[in-house]
Amino acid sequence: xxxxxxxxxxxxxxxxxxxxxxxxxxxxxxxxxxxxxxxxxxxxxxxxxxxxxxxxxxxxxxxxxxxxxxxxxxxxxxxxxxxxxxxxxxxxxxxxxxxxxxxxxxxxxxxxxxx
Amino acid sequence: xxxxxxxxxxxxxxxxxxxxxxxxxxxxxxxxxxxxxxxxxxxxxxxxxxxxxxxxxxxxxxxxxxxxxxxxxxxxxxxxxxxxxxxxxxxxxxxxxxxxxxxxxxxxxxxxx
Numbered sequence: 001x002x003x004x005x006x007x008x009x010x011x012x013x014x015x016x017x018x019x020x021x022x023x024x025x026x027x028x029x030x031x032x033x034x035x036x037x038x039x040x041x042x043x044x045x046x047x048x049x050x051x052x053x054x055x056x057x058x059x060x061x062x063x064x065x066x067x068x069x070x071x072x073x074x075x076x077x078x079x080x081x082x083x084x085x086x087x088x089x090x091x092x093x094x095x096x097x098x099x100x101x102x103x104x105x106x107x108x109x110x111x112x113x114x115x
Numbered sequence: 116x117x118x119x120x121x122x123x124x125x126x127x128x129x130x131x132x133x134x135x136x137x138x139x140x141x142x143x144x145x146x147x148x149x150x151x152x153x154x155x156x157x158x159x160x161x162x163x164x165x166x167x168x169x170x171x172x173x174x175x176x177x178x179x180x181x182x183x184x185x186x187x188x189x190x191x192x193x194x195x196x197x198x199x200x201x202x203x204x205x206x207x208x209x210x211x212x213x214x215x216x217x218x219x220x221x222x223x224x225x226x227x228x
């Protein structure tokens with residue numbers, strides 16, 4: 001079984017400040033890990049993914065995340081927040097190996113960016 | 116290149132009715148998954164279709180059923196609607212060979228009154 005815990009349902013940062021959204025996962029098999037962003041009244045857009053290889057992954061819009069197996073974490077960061085980053089962010093886990101990945105999502109973190 | 120499309124965008128139904136939602140996958144994709152996203156929650160996996168068969172199913176009752184057509188498009192059917200079925204229904208498509216790369220549609224907002 002797999003599960004995801006996102007710490008902090010709401011995070012508020014100032015424009016230009018560091019963004020840190022936390023995600024911890026539980027998986028009985030090696031995981032694939034994902035971050036998705038959802039803007040109001042829209043579907044989910046993939047920000048970045050970890051499958052195998054390099055543990056620091058870079059995504060779109062300046063976001064990156066680091067897979068830390070020892071901490072079972074996959075936190076999302078961005079050095080400098082922009083107003084357009086305000087959205088809801090979901091961490092998700094899928095089983096290693098593809099084969100029709102069923103994704104298990106966290107409950108989401110709403111990011112607010114203030115002037 | 117069109118992405119994942121879903122119809123309708125919004126739907127209002129009454130308790131006890133039946134509803135059908137539709138999804139067309141991204142070009143080149145052969146696998147379709149459906150997710151339910153209740154207000155304030157993350158998406159929950161309903162089921163996945165590949166080669167016109169249900170391949171995986173989440174923890175949803177038999178009132179939720181689906182279909183995949185030869186052109187890879189898919190339908191989600193929900194019978195005997197309950198108030199608790201009100202949610203955003205998301206369709207995601209992928210290629211079976213590298214199915215960790217899932218693309219989501221904009222969703223259908225279902226309201227049950």
